[in-house]
Amino acid sequence: MHRKKIIDDHITFRTILAAMSHPGKVYRLPExxxxxxxxxxxLRCLLDNEVGVAVVGDPALExxxxxQTECRMVSCEEADFIxxxxxxxxxxxxxxxxxxxxxxxxxxTILYLVDGLCEGDGGIVLSGPGxxxxxxxxxxxxxxxxxxxxQDLNSEYPLxxxxxxxxxxxxxxxxxxxxxxxxxxx
Amino acid sequence: xxxxxxPKRNDGQEHDLEHRSGYPFGFMDEGAKKEIRRAIxxxxxxxxxxVPYGSREMPIARGWGTGGLQITLAxxxxxxxxxVIDQGCDGSVNAVNIKKFVAKVAGVTVTTDTAAATIIxxxxxxxxxxxxxxQILVLQVPYPExxxxxxxxxxxxxxxxxxxDYSRMWLYLYEDIVHYGEITISYRYPxxxxxxxxxxxxxxxRWDVPKLHxxxxxxxFGAGREKRIYAIPPHTTVVxxxxxxxxxxxxxxxxxxxARCGATESFLDEVIDNTEGVRxxxxxxxxxxxKRREQCSR
Numbered sequence: 001m002h003r004k005k006i007i008d009d010h011i012t013f014r015t016i017l018a019a020m021s022h023p024g025k026v027y028r029l030p031e032x033x034x035x036x037x038x039x040x041x042x043l044r045c046l047l048d049n050e051v052g053v054a055v056v057g058d059p060a061l062e063x064x065x066x067x068q069t070e071c072r073m074v075s076c077e078e079a080d081f082i083x084x085x086x087x088x089x090x091x092x093x094x095x096x097x098x099x100x101x102x103x104x105x106x107x108x109t110i111l112y113l114v115d116g117l118c119e120g121d122g123g124i125v126l127s128g129p130g131x132x133x134x135x136x137x138x139x140x141x142x143x144x145x146x147x148x149x150x151q152d153l154n155s156e157y158p159l160x161x162x163x164x165x166x167x168x169x170x171x172x173x174x175x176x177x178x179x180x181x182x183x184x185x186x
Numbered sequence: 187x188x189x190x191x192x193p194k195r196n197d198g199q200e201h202d203l204e205h206r207s208g209y210p211f212g213f214m215d216e217g218a219k220k221e222i223r224r225a226i227x228x229x230x231x232x233x234x235x236x237v238p239y240g241s242r243e244m245p246i247a248r249g250w251g252t253g254g255l256q257i258t259l260a261x262x263x264x265x266x267x268x269x270v271i272d273q274g275c276d277g278s279v280n281a282v283n284i285k286k287f288v289a290k291v292a293g294v295t296v297t298t299d300t301a302a303a304t305i306i307x308x309x310x311x312x313x314x315x316x317x318x319x320x321q322i323l324v325l326q327v328p329y330p331e332x333x334x335x336x337x338x339x340x341x342x343x344x345x346x347x348x349x350x351d352y353s354r355m356w357l358y359l360y361e362d363i364v365h366y367g368e369i370t371i372s373y374r375y376p377x378x379x380x381x382x383x384x385x386x387x388x389x390x391x392r393w394d395v396p397k398l399h400x401x402x403x404x405x406x407f408g409a410g411r412e413k414r415i416y417a418i419p420p421h422t423t424v425v426x427x428x429x430x431x432x433x434x435x436x437x438x439x440x441x442x443x444x445a446r447c448g449a450t451e452s453f454l455d456e457v458i459d460n461t462e463g464v465r466x467x468x469x470x471x472x473x474x475x476x477k478r479r480e481q482c483s484r
Contacts (some may be wrong), residue, residue: 006211010263013223017261020230021404021419022319046227048220080224101348105228105237129233129380129422158382162231178231180380180419 009045011153016045019164019176024126024135025115029170029172039083039113040068045079047071054079057088058113083111086168088144093153094160104158106181110150111164115141117175128181139165147183154179212259213291218242222260222415226406229417234379235347236330236414244410251284253408254307254326256413258288260419261322262305266294269303274311274453274470281309298473310373312394313462314452314474317403319420325388330416332376332386352384355427363432375434378425379418387424392436393453398424448480 011030019027026063032041039061047053047065052074056064076082076092084090091144099107116139123138124147142165154160160179167173177183212219218240225239240478244252262268270285272278276298285296286306297303300315317323331419333343336354338415343390346352355376373389377398387395398405405418418424426434443450445466452474454467469475 001211002215003211006216007264009216009219010212010261014261016228017223017230018229021417046220046223048217050221051224102344103238104232104235105225107228109227111318130230130419137338144301158232158235162227170296180231180233 006149008041012042013045013119016042016164016174016176019174020162020178021130023128023130023177023181024119024137024175025136026119026173026175029174030168032172035168035170037064037068038170038172039111039166040064042166042172042174043081043111044069051081053081053083054092055083055085056090056092057085058083060087081109081111084113084128086113086115086141089142090146090149093149093161096153098153098156098159098161100118101159104160107159109164110161111166112139112142112146113168114139114165115167117167117173119163119175125184126177126181127184130178131181139175150177151183154183169178195457209291211264211292212262213245213287214242214256218256219260222256225415226257226260226417229406229415230419232383233419233422234383234385234416236409236416239414239415241413241471245287246283246441248411249328250280251309251326252410253415254309254324254410254413255284255288255408256410257324257406257408258305258307259292262288262292262294264293266292266304268294268296269298269300269306269473270296270308271306271311271313271471271473272309274313274455275472277472298476300471300473301482310389310391311453311470312390312397314469314471317401319402319404322404322406325387325390325405325407327388327407327414328411329374330386330407330409330412330414332374332384336407347383352381352451355384359429360400360426363429368432369428369434376427378423380422381425384427385416385424386419391453392426392434395424395426396436400424406409439467442467444475444478447475447482450473450477 015027015029032038033137049070051071054076055069077095097108120140121138125136127134162178165175225237229237270281272281289296300313305322309326337343338359348355359369373391374382375395377393379385407416428434439454452469455470458465
């Protein structure tokens with residue numbers, strides 16, 4: 001792999017890690033090459049052939065992901081990573097992996113492609129590990145009912161899923177809601 | 187081709203002129219880094235839970251900080267400033283070797299100043315100076331399982347964590363009080379993270395345990411030999427195990443001060459002079475001690 005790509009992956013991962021350890025905070029990702037490949041450039045630091053991925057509502061992304069990251073396409077029930085396309089219907093999430101009590105890390109990571117992220121601006125209120133008291137986050141372009149679905153999936157902590165919200169642009173933004181966060185409505 | 191000639195090979199590819207270590211950036215192969223990164227993200231999402239991962243062979247022996255080293259290498263970026271300490275000391279052989287190695291394979295700047303560092307890899311201490319949300323502390327862990335003292339079986343400790351069945355740990359502490367009048371654990375003091383998992387904070391002294399509670403910094407724990415990664419995110423409750431009538435207490439250095447910098451508010455090492463038998467105390471955190479001396483001499 002080219003040295004520049006390797007270093008880009010390191011920088012991207014650090015941004016994802018910062019977002020995951022500070023739920024609700026919006027982080028600016030390093031500039032990607034193209035808007036079309038932004039999802040691949042984001043996930044390249046995490047995905048390889050050991051990871052099962054499911055894509056909901058974005059068939060073009062499926063083949064690109066497999067080609068570029070060598071991940072395996074599987075059903076939502078088996079997937080380690082689930083990518084929910086912009087405003088896609090995510091009813092399939094109901095049966096996704098939430099891990100077991102012995103191995104809660106088996107729970108899936110869900111990447112939502114959204115329109116915009118804005119912190120400290122109404123929307124939802126998060127609290128829990130990584131959050132200094134409370135933080136509010138507004139997510140635009142997220143299908144109605146998604147957050148209550150997340151709340152349902154995460155109702156039996158430490159079982160659950162970890163959500164990432166990604167604004168698919170060259171100057172992408174990312175925010176995360178891990179299962180340890182409590183989601184409230186403003 | 188001899189290894190030292192390999193980076194200079196002329197195969198038409200771009201080579202970073204400054205960092206011709208002969209290894210890819212971050213030393214490990216991308217598959218290894220990706221697995222470690224996925225484990226780190228899950229560890230952060232489930233504070234205190236030990237995520238299993240496939241620990242790789244490193245150029246240092248298992249048990250010498252390979253867990254911390256693998257985490258550092260999976261997340262380091264070129265503009266990072268790295269500090270490595272071993273029991274508070276920047277100058278110990280293990281710390282210097284790890285620091286040199288990472289500097290070589292990632293081309294990062296190194297420092298001994300806690301405030302200047304962006305990543306600090308540490309063995310058995312948390313720096314005295316306050317750390318910010320822009321910094322990450324990577325701790326090397328020999329025994330990640332806090333329940334190992336009371337249960338040798340991994341299957342059984344995993345069940346205990348799954349069911350939050352910690353009665354035997356509490357009983358162990360109670361028996362300690364019955365025998366000695368207080369809880370005698372001096373380092374690796376068990377803590378409850380985010381009200382759920384009993385976690386081993388690595389062999390830091392009791393002195394450092396309160397620094398984990400509601401900190402601004404992300405703490406990542408890597409156990410290379412035991413193949414576990416776990417994390418304590420910022421602003422997370424970390425409560426040492428204690429009883430109402432036997433509260434947790436840190437080491438007491440009342441009346442003692444550092445013989446080098448005069449500090450009275452740092453964790454002190456006791457040093458006994460071999461010839462005279464005189465006892466003196468020094469800051470365990472050498473970076474903190476040096477900084478204080480510098481400030482005093484100005």
